[in-house]
Amino acid sequence: MEKKVAVVFDSAGTLLNMYRIAKSTADGELLEDIETTMLVAGYPGRALVVMHTDSEEIFNGSGDATIADFISGNEIEIDIVCGNGNLTIEQTRDLVENSNVPLSDLREVICRIRKRCPNIFYLAAGLIVDKDLGGISHVLSTGGRLYPKSREVLSWLKENGVDAYIASGDSMRNLRRLAKCLEIPLEGVFDIATPEDKERIVKDLQKQYANVVMVGDGLNDILALRAADVGVATRQQGDRRPDVLLEAADRVIDDIAEVIDIVLPLMA
Structure with a gap:
């Protein structure tokens, strides 16, 4: 029955009540309280990517490393959460590998989330890749309670x-x-x-x-x-x-x- x-x-x-910050890799603009899926929905060829790692591992990475170096050097798995344009995971990995975005950009948005939400329950970091751009368009961090x-x-x-x-x-x-x-x-x-x-x-x-x-x-x-x-x-x-x-x-x-x-x- x-x-x-x-x-x-x-x-x-x-x-969870969320705090979200994204940083544009093109001009460094910080977008606070942004709905991250909106950064994908209106742009064909974009995908929201989750990284299977934690903030401690990100901060333990080399100070001058790129995100691509960090992911490959630590064998970090990535997955597509949502996309606009049917990007495959292989294409997504290529876009990340072709990017020279510094790991410090990812650390910056994580630090801002920690300051915004000191009693944080949840903390994650991610990326948005853009096929037309040929790499990472945004780094982002989300945290919440x-x-x-x-x-x-x-x-x-x-x-x-x-x-x-x-x-x-x-x-x-x-x-x-x-x-x-x-x-x-x-x-x-x-x-x-x-x-x-x-x-x-x-x-x-x-x-x-x-x-x-x-x-x-x-x-x-x-x-x-x-x-x-x-x-x-x-x-x-x-x-x-x-x-x-x-x-x-x-x-x-x-x-x-x-x-x-x-x-x-x-x-x-």
Whole structure:
């Protein structure tokens, strides 16, 4: 007999209040509180890349190294979180290797996140590659803390027999800690999830549950929001959400606590 309800959460901006900074490699412009997927969505030939490393390893790298040197020298794995133009992982690696962006640029954005969010729960670094540019267009760092009611909502779901999942573009390196904090089994955590992956995850869960709710806040959640029985777009992050995202959702919320009100009728 199929279970009644499952809720799939994105992580950044949904369970976590995020601080994001990107730096343009072309002119050095710093972009604060930027939605990183927006730096990809409007530019064909770009891809958002996650690096499977941590800030300590980045700061332990050679002071005059390039990002390409650091990645190759330390055998750092990279993955595409989302793209605009169907770049392959091989093409993405080539674009990184062809770039001479210094590792110090990546350290700079990480330091700014640490200063902005001193009691940080989550910290990650990434890149945006651009096919037309022939290399890295932006370096970026994201950090964040749990929204005050995230634990409360996840506890309520668990106590009421609702299964919770995480589908995120982030790596398991960060998601493992988040899952432990929220008591979500690791088998219910899907990392490096592209928009297509999130859609597939929702559809697979619909074979097991009568209702699947998807909660997300970014352009990379749109396919999953549309596929879900109830798609929930959250704007708790506080910045303006793209109209196309809000239009893809069945419900728009301003606080994660509202998820409980959405789930309750589905349990009847």
